[in-house]
Amino acid sequence: MIPDQEIVTKEKQQVEGTEKTRPGRYFVPDVDIAESDDMLRLWADMPGVTDKDVEIVLKDNLLTITGMVDARMYNQLSPVYTEYNVGNYYRQFAMHEHIDDSRIKARMRNGVLELELPKREEARPRRIQVQGE
Amino acid sequence: MALIRFQDLDPVRHLLALQQELERFQRNPGFNLGPSGYGAFPAVNLFEERDGMVVIAELPGVEPQSLNISSQGRSLTISGERRRENLTDSAGYHRRERPYGEFSRSIQLPETLDLANASASYTAGVLTVRIPKAETARPRQIAVQSQ
Numbered sequence: 001m002i003p004d005q006e007i008v009t010k011e012k013q014q015v016e017g018t019e020k021t022r023p024g025r026y027f028v029p030d031v032d033i034a035e036s037d038d039m040l041r042l043w044a045d046m047p048g049v050t051d052k053d054v055e056i057v058l059k060d061n062l063l064t065i066t067g068m069v070d071a072r073m074y075n076q077l078s079p080v081y082t083e084y085n086v087g088n089y090y091r092q093f094a095m096h097e098h099i100d101d102s103r104i105k106a107r108m109r110n111g112v113l114e115l116e117l118p119k120r121e122e123a124r125p126r127r128i129q130v131q132g133e
Numbered sequence: 134m135a136l137i138r139f140q141d142l143d144p145v146r147h148l149l150a151l152q153q154e155l156e157r158f159q160r161n162p163g164f165n166l167g168p169s170g171y172g173a174f175p176a177v178n179l180f181e182e183r184d185g186m187v188v189i190a191e192l193p194g195v196e197p198q199s200l201n202i203s204s205q206g207r208s209l210t211i212s213g214e215r216r217r218e219n220l221t222d223s224a225g226y227h228r229r230e231r232p233y234g235e236f237s238r239s240i241q242l243p244e245t246l247d248l249a250n251a252s253a254s255y256t257a258g259v260l261t262v263r264i265p266k267a268e269t270a271r272p273r274q275i276a277v278q279s280q
Contacts (some may be wrong), residue, residue: 007215008172024149030231032217036224043218047191047258069170071148073261077180077187081164082155084176084191087148102257111193111258 006011009083015090029067029113033093040097040117045113046089047111054113058101063093065113073101167208167241175211175235175260184266186246193258194231199253202262204248209262212237245270 018027029044048052049067057064059112067089105116156176164179175190190211192200200213217233220226242248247267254261 007174007234007236009176010172010176022145024145025152026241032216032229032231033227034220034224035227036220038229041218041220041224043194043231043242045193045238045258047193050257069148071144071151073259074180077182079154079158079178081161081166082187083160083178083181085152085155085159087152108257110195110197110255111191129267 026090029089042115044113051108210239227229
């Protein structure tokens with residue numbers, strides 16, 4: 001049992017490195033990644049992104065996650081005090097595991113991307129029986 | 134007042150203009166939300182619109198039923214809990230960057246708002262609270278009586 005704790009807001013990190021073709025800020029989504037025998041699971045915080053505006057690409061063992069925010073909700077609003085900025089999300093991971101890309105599942109739930117990346121059969125751990133004499 | 138009017142802009146320029154506007158009002162010292170330390174959760178952005186004010190906060194991964202919005206006097210309180218996902222026994226974490234736990238934050242709003250008639254919505258992990266101007270704060274035409 002993990003005790004309850006107070007959450008603090010972390011400063012959003014801008015994406016560094018390769019420049020995007022589109023101008024504007026891209027932020028690095030916070031992620032959790034867990035591995036079990038048969039799959040990797042990933043959660044990425046991308047508030048403001050709906051299921052229509054997220055793109056997941058797995059190519060050459062490189063997983064790329066892009067989430068686009070819809071700024072139309074800010075029409076006719078004028079800021080008076082702000083604590084965070086908004087922008088699209090982008091993050092890449094090199095995948096060591098052999099992922100069965102035909103069985104990847106993804107969904108957006110309450111602004112969180114939930115990804116299931118099943119491992120290929122041959123990449124799963126196997127217990128090897130030791131034969132007695 | 135710099136009202137954002139960019140319906141006519143394409144989505145890319147629209148977002149760029151929004152980012153610049155949000156940066157301009159970053160921790161605007163002219164507006165006091167009341168006591169709250171740096172890093173208070175959730176971070177909030179405050180906007181004016183024609184009929185009142187709008188508070189927007191990013192709360193990804195919070196179940197709508199565990200989100201509580203309440204008001205008292207001038208104070209608006211956002212509280213709730215963000216739970217970690219349940220893992221199967223055999224699983225282990227590679228990364229764990231997402232914060233979780235309970236949160237509660239109160240902000241002070243101008244007296245000219247009618248908090249009793251506030252409305253809230255939660256979409257794609259973003260909470261939006263709209264608070265209309267109080268009746269007494271709306272512009273009013275005063276009839277001149279002639280004798």
